[in-house]
Amino acid sequence: MRTSITQAPFGQLTDGTPITQFTLTNAHGLLARIIDFGGIVTELHAPDREGRLADIVLGFDTLAPYQGDSPYFGALIGRFGNRIARGRFTLDGREYVLPTNDGNNHLHGGAPGFDRRKWDATVDGDSLRLAYTSPDGEQGYPGRLDATVVYRLTDDNELVVRFHAVCDRATPVNLTQHSYFNLAGQGSILEHLLAIEADAFVTIDAGSIPTGALAPVAGTPFDFRSPQAIGARIGADDVQLRNGQGYDHCFALARPRGAGMMRAARVVEPVSGRVLELYTEEPGVQFYSGNFLDGSLRGKGRTYGHRSGFCLEPQHFPDSPNQSQFPDVILRPGQEYATESRFRMSVAR
Missing domain, CATH: 2.70.98.10 (Beta-galactosidase; Chain A, domain 5)
Known part of the structure; x- marks a missing residue:
């Protein structure tokens, strides 16, 4: 048995756009749920040494909190993951100014970044393919960026995340995945x-x-x-x-x-x-x-x-x-x- 992928509704954005949740299940019963809003991993169920499954990522039951104060739970991050000082950089002799959303600094692609965008989803066999086109000037970045992320859950119990992007003008790119993990399922992570x-x-x-x-x-x-x-x-x-x-x-x-x-x-x-x-x-x-x-x-x-x-x-x-x-x-x-x-x-x- 190879990984199966099913889908179900996961609410609507404020403008009425429907959001879909995709469930990836492998031959061993490992399960990942991912939505096409922000490419967010909403659930990831893994067994303990007794075979008991627990959801090991932080997240929410419904769509609304992901649009609210979520601290990037489970999300895809872009156009640039992490911080850019003072929201400024110089490229090929030109200074670009980005919005600051972390004190005086630019964090995780701005607000909204790729974590708050609707991605176009396609199921391709055992893979979930998500695509997003970031237009020239979005959050201050130069050039159009065509980004693709493929999620795959293997029978080796791996959640694979593969990034691809091309651009029409030089631009910084640093894409990442931002799940919060707790291998106990809940409580403190300090003993991990x-x-x-x-x-x-x-x-x-x-x-x-x-x-x-x-x-x-x-x-x-x-x-x-x-x-x-x-x-x-x-x-x-x-x-x-x-x-x-x-x-x-x-x-x-x-x-x-x-x-x-x-x-x-x-x-x-x-x-x-x-x-x-x-x-x-x-x-x-x-x-x-x-x-x-x-x-x-x-x-x-x-x-x-x-x-x-x-x-x-x-x-x-x-x-x-x-x-x-x-x-x-x-x-x-x-x-x-x-x-x-x-x-x-x-x-x-």
């Missing part, structure tokens, strides 16, 4: 054991903008080269933790030259035994420890309290359009943006 394949991380200032430096993780609370409880050092007296109000940093993956897909991170929830591994072609992964969740949001029978979910966002580095030493994020006409990440679920015995 995290390992990240990174020797360095991007340091940030008090506004969460990169300083331009990569700092070694050795000897710091950011050393996850061996598994550590997320909460073990999150309260340490460390300027970087203060700047992020916890972990909200991009880790520079220890990627050999020419490496393609590689494991970036592994998370284990000790009680249930659920394991999540992230494989990616990207140079970095943003680890966010749910610092701004405060109990004001509720969905799927849960209250989303402080640090009740974590994010592993495969991506290029924040503020890259303003940081020439970081890997290039400029897509030009005739080039193709193509990258794939895989979220693999398993169980630790």
Whole structure:
């Protein structure tokens, strides 16, 4: 049996546009639900070591909260994931001004970004294909961008996310997936054991903008080269933790030259035994420890309290359009943006 895909209504936008939820189910009963608004992963059900399924992503039962105060739960992020300082960058001698929606900075493509757009959905065998055309000037970005995201749930218990984009003018592109995970299904994530394949991380200032430096993780609370409880050092007296109000940093993956897909991170929830591994072609992964969740949001029978979910966002580095030493994020006409990440679920015995 290969993955099956079914669909059902998931409400309407305020202008009456209908939204559809697609359910992907693989041969082992693993289940993912995705809507064509924001490409949002609304549910992801994975078994524990006793075979009991639990929904391991934060989200809502209905469409309305995703249009409201949702902190990017489960969404596709673009045109540029993470922050751009002061909402400005210079490209080919011209300065572009973007709206600021995170203090003085531009975050996750602006408001609205790709997370609040209706995507055109097509079912192609065992894959869900989502397409969105971002017009020239949308949120201040130059050029038209034709973006496609393919979701696939494999019989290896992987949720595959494949991005593709082309443009008609040079433009920054940094697409990512922004699910919040809790492998226990609910409660705190501070006892989850995290390992990240990174020797360095991007340091940030008090506004969460990169300083331009990569700092070694050795000897710091950011050393996850061996598994550590997320909460073990999150309260340490460390300027970087203060700047992020916890972990909200991009880790520079220890990627050999020419490496393609590689494991970036592994998370284990000790009680249930659920394991999540992230494989990616990207140079970095943003680890966010749910610092701004405060109990004001509720969905799927849960209250989303402080640090009740974590994010592993495969991506290029924040503020890259303003940081020439970081890997290039400029897509030009005739080039193709193509990258794939895989979220693999398993169980630790």
